[in-house]
Amino acid sequence: MLHFPKWKIVTVLFVLIVGTVLAIPSLLPRAALDALPDWLPKATVNLGLDLQGGSHLLLEVDMDTLIKLRLDSVLDETRTVLRKANIGYTDLVVSGGKVTLTLRDAGSVDSAREQLKSVASEGMEIVNDGPKLTIGFSESGLTQLKQRTVEQSIEVVRRRIDETGTREPTIIRQGEDRIVVQVPGVTDPEHLKKILRSEAVLTFQMVQGPGGVGPVPPTQVDLPEADSGQLLRVEKRPLVAGENLVDAQQSFEQSGLPVVSFKFDSLGARKFGDATLKNVGRRFAIVLDDKIISAPVIKDAILGGSGIISGNFTVESARDLALLLRAGALPAPLTVIEERSVGADLGADSIEAGKRACIIAIVGIVVAMILLYGIFGVFANVALIFNGILTLGALSALGATLTLPGIAGIVLTLGMAVDANVLILERVKEEVRNGRSAITAMEFGYREALATIIDAHVTTLISTLLLFMFGTGPIKGFAVTLTIGIIISLFTALLVTQLMTSFWLRRTRPKVLPL
Amino acid sequence: MWKPIHLVRPNTRIDFMRWHRFAFVLAVIMTLGSIGLLGFKGLNFGIDFAGGILMEVRAPQPPDLGDMRERLSGLGVGEVSLQSFGDPNTVLIRLPQQAGGEQAQQTAISKVRAALGDGWDYRRTETVGPKVGSELVKNAIIAAGLAMAGIFTYVWVRYAWQFGVNALLAMIHDVVTTLGLFSLLGLQFDLATVAAILTVAGYSVNDKVVVFDRIRFEMRRYKTMPMGDVINLSVNETLSRTTVTAGLTLISVIALFLFGGEVLHGFAIALIWGITIGTYSSICIAAAGLLNLRHSKIRGDDQSAKESGKGAARGA
Numbered sequence: 087m088l089h090f091p092k093w094k095i096v097t098v099l100f101v102l103i104v105g106t107v108l109a110i111p112s113l114l115p116r117a118a119l120d121a122l123p124d125w126l127p128k129a130t131v132n133l134g135l136d137l138q139g140g141s142h143l144l145l146e147v148d149m150d151t152l153i154k155l156r157l158d159s160v161l162d163e164t165r166t167v168l169r170k171a172n173i174g175y176t177d178l179v180v181s182g183g184k185v186t187l188t189l190r191d192a193g194s195v196d197s198a199r200e201q202l203k204s205v206a207s208e209g210m211e212i213v214n215d216g217p218k219l220t221i222g223f224s225e226s227g228l229t230q231l232k233q234r235t236v237e238q239s240i241e242v243v244r245r246r247i248d249e250t251g252t253r254e255p256t257i258i259r260q261g262e263d264r265i266v267v268q269v270p271g272v273t274d275p276e277h278l279k280k281i282l283r284s285e286a287v288l289t290f291q292m293v294q295g296p297g298g299v300g301p302v303p304p305t306q307v308d309l310p311e312a313d314s315g316q317l318l319r320v321e322k323r324p325l326v327a328g329e330n331l332v333d334a335q336q337s338f339e340q341s342g343l344p345v346v347s348f349k350f351d352s353l354g355a356r357k358f359g360d361a362t363l364k365n366v367g368r369r370f371a372i373v374l375d376d377k378i379i380s381a382p383v384i385k386d387a388i389l390g391g392s393g394i395i396s397g398n399f400t401v402e403s404a405r406d407l408a409l410l411l412r413a414g415a416l417p418a419p420l421t422v423i424e425e426r427s428v429g430a431d432l433g434a435d436s437i438e439a440g441k442r443a444c445i446i447a448i449v450g451i452v453v454a455m456i457l458l459y460g461i462f463g464v465f466a467n468v469a470l471i472f473n474g475i476l477t478l479g480a481l482s483a484l485g486a487t488l489t490l491p492g493i494a495g496i497v498l499t500l501g502m503a504v505d506a507n508v509l510i511l512e513r514v515k516e517e518v519r520n521g522r523s524a525i526t527a528m529e530f531g532y533r534e535a536l537a538t539i540i541d542a543h544v545t546t547l548i549s550t551l552l553l554f555m556f557g558t559g560p561i562k563g564f565a566v567t568l569t570i571g572i573i574i575s576l577f578t579a580l581l582v583t584q585l586m587t588s589f590w591l592r593r594t595r596p597k598v599l600p601l
Numbered sequence: 602m603w604k605p606i607h608l609v610r611p612n613t614r615i616d617f618m619r620w621h622r623f624a625f626v627l628a629v630i631m632t633l634g635s636i637g638l639l640g641f642k643g644l645n646f647g648i649d650f651a652g653g654i655l656m657e658v659r660a661p662q663p664p665d666l667g668d669m670r671e672r673l674s675g676l677g678v679g680e681v682s683l684q685s686f687g688d689p690n691t692v693l694i695r696l697p698q699q700a701g702g703e704q705a706q707q708t709a710i711s712k713v714r715a716a717l718g719d720g721w722d723y724r725r726t727e728t729v730g731p732k733v734g735s736e737l738v739k740n741a742i743i744a745a746g747l748a749m750a751g752i753f754t755y756v757w758v759r760y761a762w763q764f765g766v767n768a769l770l771a772m773i774h775d776v777v778t779t780l781g782l783f784s785l786l787g788l789q790f791d792l793a794t795v796a797a798i799l800t801v802a803g804y805s806v807n808d809k810v811v812v813f814d815r816i817r818f819e820m821r822r823y824k825t826m827p828m829g830d831v832i833n834l835s836v837n838e839t840l841s842r843t844t845v846t847a848g849l850t851l852i853s854v855i856a857l858f859l860f861g862g863e864v865l866h867g868f869a870i871a872l873i874w875g876i877t878i879g880t881y882s883s884i885c886i887a888a889a890g891l892l893n894l895r896h897s898k899i900r901g902d903d904q905s906a907k908e909s910g911k912g913a914a915r916g917a
Contacts, residue, residue, distance in 0.1 A: 144733065274723070279707070422703050423730040432657065432724040439862030446860055450852035458845060460605040491793055494865055497857050498800065498872065501850030502807075508849070509811065512842040519611055538814040541759060542807040548751040549803030553796055556744035558737065561796045568800070601605060 090588045098581050102472060108479030129482045134489035134563055137437050139430030140270035145282065145420045147239050147263045149232055152418035153183065153223070156207065160185050160221055162322070163205045165304065171201045184222030192217040232263060238417045240265055245413035246281050265420070273429045285375050285419055286410035288328030290358065291320040293369040293381050312377040313398050320371050320378075325361040330354025334411035336404040337394070344404040345396045348411060355391025363387035372397075374407070440493035447497050448474070451504060459511050460600050465586040466507035469578040473503045476574045477567065486570075489563030499571030502546065506579035509542075510535040515601050524599045525591060532584060539580070546572055608848070609841040617836050617884055618829045621892065624885030632774050635781020642784050647791030648727060650741075652698040652734040654706060656713065657725035663689040672716045678709040687863035691724070698731055706730075741795045748799050749773070752806045760813055767890035768809045771882040775805040779875050783867070793868045801875025804850070808843065808879050809887040815839050816888065820896050828895075832888050847880045 111119050112130045119128060135142050157180045164185060168175055174190035175198075189198055195214055202221060206212055209227025213220050223231060240257060243265060247255045256268040272278060297308035297317030308317045334348040350358055361370075362384050371381040372395050379397040399407070451470065455463035477496060481488060514531030522530065547569065554565035648655045666683050669692065673681040679697040686693040694713060699705035706728045714723070729737075749772060757765030779801055783790055815835040823831060854876065858869035 146732075276707075283703075422728075424733045425706075425726070425728040427726045429722065429724045431722065436862055436864065439860060439865075443856045443859075443861040447853040447856035450856060451849050454845075454849060454852065457606050458608065463605070490862075490864060491796060491868070494793075494857055494861065494868060497853050497861070498850070501846075501853035502804075504849055505807075505846045508842050508845045512839075512845070515611070515841070516838065538811055541810045541814060545752050545755060545806040545810055546803040548755060549748040549799045552744045552748045552751065553799050556740045556747075557792070557796065558740070561792050564793075564796045 090585060094581070095585060098585050101577065102476070102582070105472070105476035105479040108483050109475045112478050112482055127482075129485070131478060131481045132485060132487040133433075133437075134487045134492065135268055135270060135426070135433075136428050136490045137433045137440075137488065138270050139273055139428050139433040140268065141272045141275040141278065141427040142425065143267045143269075143275060143279065143282070143422055144260070144424035145239075145243070145265045145267060146423045147232075147236050147265065148419040148421055149235065149263055152235060153228075153231075154180070157183070157185055157222070160205055160207070160210070162304065164202060164221065167201050167205055168198065171197065173198050173201065184220045186218065186220045189217040189219065195219070235417045236263055236265070239420065242414050242416050243267060243282060243420070246409065247278070249409045249413055250278070250281065252278070264423075271430070273427050275425065275427055279422055279425075281406060281410065282420055283422070284410055285416045286328065286413070287375055287415045288331070288411060289324035289373045290326045290361075291322075291324050291371050291373055292361075292365065293371050294319045294321060309371065309373060309376055309378050311381070312374075312379050318371060318378055318381060320373070324373075325370065326350065326354050326358045328411060328415055330357070331411055334408040336401065336408045339394060339396055343396065344399045344401045345394045346399070346404050346408045346411070347394045348392060348408075350391040352391070355389075358391065358393075359387060359389040363389075436490045436493075440490065440497075443497050444474075444493065444500070447500050451500055455504060455507075459507075461590065462507075462511055462514075462583075462587065462599075462601065465583045465590070466504055466511070466579070468586065469507065469582040470500065470504055472582055473571065473575050473578040474500070476578065477571045480570050480574065481567070484570075486566045487563055488567070491561060491564035492567040495564040495567035496571060499568055499575065502572060503575035503579055505542070506535070506539045506575060507583055509539055510579075510583075511601065514599065518599050518601055524596045527599060528587060528591065532580070536580070539576070543572055543576060607841070608844055613837050613840060614833070615837060615840070616833060618833050618889060618892070621885065621889035624881075624889065628774050628882065628886050631778050631781070635777045635784070638781045638784040639777075642787075644780065644784055644790040645787050647789045648695065648729045648734075649791040650734050650738050652729050652731040654694075654696040654699070654709060655725070655727040656694040656696075656710070656723065657686060657691060658694060658717065659691045659722040659724055661690070661720060664692060666692065669717070673713060676709075676712045676716055678712060691863075703730070737792065741792070745776075745795070745799060745802070748802055752802065756806065756810065756813070759810075760817060761894075763891060763894050764813050764817075767887045768806050768813070770890065771809055771879075771887040772802050772805045774882050774886055775875055775879050776802055778878055779871055782874050783871070786870075788867050788870060791867070793865070794871055797868045797871035797875070801871060801879060804872075804876060805879035805882065808847070808883045811842065812836060812839050812883050812888050816891060820894075824896050828892050832891060836884050836888050843880055843883065847876055850876050 108127055108129075110126070111122070111128050114122075119130070122128065161178065161180055164187065165178060173194050175187045176190065178185070178187040180186075189195060195217065198219060199212055199214065202212055202219070206221050209223055209231050210221060211224040211227070236259060240259060244255075244257050247257065247267065247269065252269050252272060254270055256266070258266050260266045267278075267282070269275070269278065294306055295318075297319040302308055302319065305322050306319050307322050308319050310317055330350050330353055332349050332351045334346055337345055337347045339345045366384050366387065369381050369383050371378045373379070379395060382396075395407070448470070452467045455466050455470075457463070459466065474496070477499065480486075510531045513535045514527050517527035517530045518524075550565050550569045550572065554562060554569060557565055666685065670681065670683055673683070673694070678699065682695045684693045684695075685691070696709055696713070699709045710726060710728070714721075749769065752772065753765045753769045756768045776798055779798055782788075783794065788794075812835060815838055816832060819826070819831045819835050819838075823834075826834075851873065854869055854872040857865055858873060861869060
C-alpha cells in the first residue's frame with residue numbers, strides 16, 4: 087500500500103492528463119475553444135439531435151415496388167420477344183415474385199430460353215419445368231439487387247441533401263434496406279421529406295393521342311397530366327431518360343414564368359435530336375414520376391442538346407425539380423417510417439436540465455461521501471470528478487454522440503462510480519474494527535473488495551452492453567455513457583484513490599485510520 | 602478532520618432471517634399483483650412501441666386544454682390525447698397511427714398545425730410507423746431476455762447455481778414490480794423506460810453479488826455455522842455498504858427526477874423504484890433464498906478466506 091511502483095504512478099498520471107486534455111474542449115465555451123493553440127485537441131463531444139435540435143428520418147427503400155416494376159417490364163418484353171420469334175405460349179403472368187408462362191409446344195423450350203436470355207436482366211434466372219417457364223431473380227441476384235439499390239439510394243439521398251445546402255448531414259445505412267438521415271438544425275423537415283420522397287424519374291415520351299378511350303395497346307400507357315389530371319396516351323418506350331441529363335437549373339422563360347432548363351449529355355443530345363427531327367409537328371410528353379408535367383408540340387428538331395421544361399411552376403417548385411434532376415433519380419421509392427424532430431430550444435433546455443441534475447447529484451454525493459468517510463471521502467470525490475472528466479474525454483475521443491438519455495447515464499454513473507470506494511471503505515472500516523493497524527486495514531480493504539467490485543461491475547456491464555447492441559438512437563447513447571463511465575470508474579475508484587491514499591499514508595503515518 | 606458518521610451502527614446484528622417468510626410472501630404478493638395489473642390494465646405504451654404521432658407544442662400563454670381538445674378532435678385524425686407537459690404553457694399532443702401510409706401521417710400533422718393556428722412553438726414532432734414499433738418491441742424483449750440470461754450465467758459460473766437462481770428470481774421480482782408500478786400509475790412506457798428497466802436489472806444483480814460474495818466468504822470461514830446465521834451475519838456486515846450505495850445512487854436519480862426535465866421523468870421513476878426494491882430484494886429474496894444451501898456446495902477454500910479467518914480470530 088505504501089509502496090506504489092513508479093511506473094504505476096506515471097501511468098495513472100498519464101491517463102489522467104490525457105483524459106483531461108481530451109475533455110477540455112467540451113467544457114470550454116466556443117470562443118475560448120477557438121483561442122486555443124492548434125496543437126491541442128479540439129474535438130468536442132458530439133451532441134445528439136435531441137440536444138442540439140434537428141431531424142432524424144428513417145427511410146425504407148421500397149424493394150417490393152422495385153421488384154414488381156422490374157417483373158412487369160420483363161413480362162412486357164417476354165411478350166414482345168416470343169411473338170417476334172413466333173413461339174406460342176399461354177398463362178403469361180407475374181405471380182409469386184416471378185414471371186411464369188407455359189409454352190404451347192414443349193419442343194420449343196430451348197429456343198424460348200435462347201430468346202429470353204436477353205430479357206432476363208442481371209441477377210435473374212430462367213428455370214423450366216417441362217413446358218412451364220419461370221423468369222425471376224435468383225437468391226443471390228436479389229441480394230445483389232437490394233445491396234445495389236440501397237447503395238444507389240444513399241448516393242442519391244446524399245446528393246439531394248447536399249444540393250439543398252444542409253450542413254453536416256449524417257446519412258447511413260441501417261440494416262438491410264433502411265437509410266438513416268440526420269440533419270442537425272433542420273427542425274421542420276417538411277421540405278426535406280418532399281425532396282427525398284420524389285423518385286425524380288424523368289422521361290420524354292411520344293404522345294399518341296388522348297387517353298382513357300378504347301383498349302390501351304400493350305406498348306402504350308395512359309398517364310395523367312400533373313395539373314389537370316387529364317389522361318394522355320403515350321408510348322411506353324421513352325425517347326430519352328433523365329439519366330442522360332448533365333445539368334438542370336431553374337430559370338425564366340421570356341414571359342417571365344419560372345422554368346427548368348436542362349442539358350443532355352452527348353448520347354442524350356443525339357437521341358433527342360433524332361427523335362425530334364423525325365417527329366416535327368407531333369407532341370411529346372415530359373414525364374416526371376408517371377405524371378406529365380407538360381406535353382409540348384415539337385416545332386423544330388432540337389439538336390443542341392438543351393431545352394427547357396415549362397409547366398405550372400413556382401420559382402420554388404422549379405428550383406426543387408432542377409435540384410432533383412441534378413441529383414439523379416432514386417432507383418426505388420423511399421418511405422419515411424420513423425421521424426423525430428426536435429427544436430433547438432427544447433435541445434438547449436434539455437442540456438440545461440441535464441447539467442443541473444448532474445451538478446446537484448455531484449454536490450449531494452460529494453457532501454455525503456465526506457460526511458461518511460472523511461478524508462477518504464475527499465479522495466473518492468476527487469476520483470469521482472476525474473471519472474466525469476475522463477468520461478467526457480473518452481466520448482470526444484471516440485466520437486460518440488451524447489444524447490439526453492446519455493446525460494442520464496452520466497448522472498447514474500456518478501452514483502455507481504463511488505460504489506467501488508464505498509465497498510473498499512466499508513471493508514476497511516470493518517478491518518479497523520477487527521483491530522488491524524491503519525496500513526494493513528487499508529491494504530486488506532482494497533484487496534478484499536477487488537473481487538466483489540469486479541463481479542459487481544461485470545453484471546452491470548452485461549446489461550449495458552446488451553442495451554448498446556439492441557438499443558437504437560437515444561438508448562444507445564445511454565448505454566454508451568453508462569458503459570464508458572463504469573469502465574472508467576474501475577480505474578478512478580481503484581487506482582486513483584489508491585494513489586492518493588498511499589501518499590497520504592506515507593506522509594501522515596497514522597496509527598489509527600480516521601474512519 | 603471530524604469523525605465520519607456511520608449510517609449503520611457498527612456491529613449491527615439485525616435478525617433478518619426471522620422475517621424471511623413474511624418478506625417472501627410479500628414479494629410473491631407484489632409480483633403476482635404486478636402480473637395481474639399488467640394483464641388487466643396493461644402498460645401505457647408510448648409511440649415508440651404503439652406507433653403514432655407525438656407533438657410537443659408551447660404557447661406564449663397557458664393554453665386552454667378543453668378548447669384545444671375541441672378543435673383537434675374535429676379533425677378526423679382519431680382520438681387526440683392532450684397532456685400538460687412540465688410547465689403550463691407546454692402541451693403534449695398524441696395522435697394514433699393514421700391509416701393510409703406515410704402521407705397520412707404528414708397530413709395529420711399539417712391538420713393539427715392548421716387547427717392550432719399561429720403563435721405556437723413546435724418543440725418536438727415524432728412519428729413512428731407500425732413496422733418500426735414492432736421491431737423496437739422485439740429488440741427490447743431480446744435485450745431484456747439476453748441480459749437476464751447473461752447475468753444468471755455469470756452468477757452461476759462465479760458462485761453456484763443456487764446463487765444464480767436466487768439472483769434471477771430476485772431480478773425478475775424487481776423488473777416485474779417496476780413494470781407493475783408503471784401499469785399502476787399509468788406512466789408512459791417507451792424506449793427510455795426499457796433502458797431504465799435493464800439498468801434496474803443490472804443494479805439489482807450488482808447489489809446481490811455483493812451480498813453473495815460475503816455469504817460465500819463467511820461460509821468458507823465458518824464451516825459449521827447454521828446457514829441462517831451465516832446469511833444474517835453477511836447481510837449485516839454488508840448492510841452499511843448496501844444502504845450507502847443505494848443512498849448515493851438514489852441521490853443521483855432523484856436529482857434526475859427533480860431537475861432532469863420532463864422527458865426523463867418516467868426513466869427516473871423506474872430507477873428510483875428499482876433501486877429501492879432492488880435493495881429490499883437483495884436481503885429478503887436473494888439472501889434468504891440461500892437458507893437451504895449446504896456448505897459443501899461451496900467449492901474449496903481460497904487463500905484470502907483462510908488468511909482473513911485467522912486474522913479475524915486474532916483480532917477478536
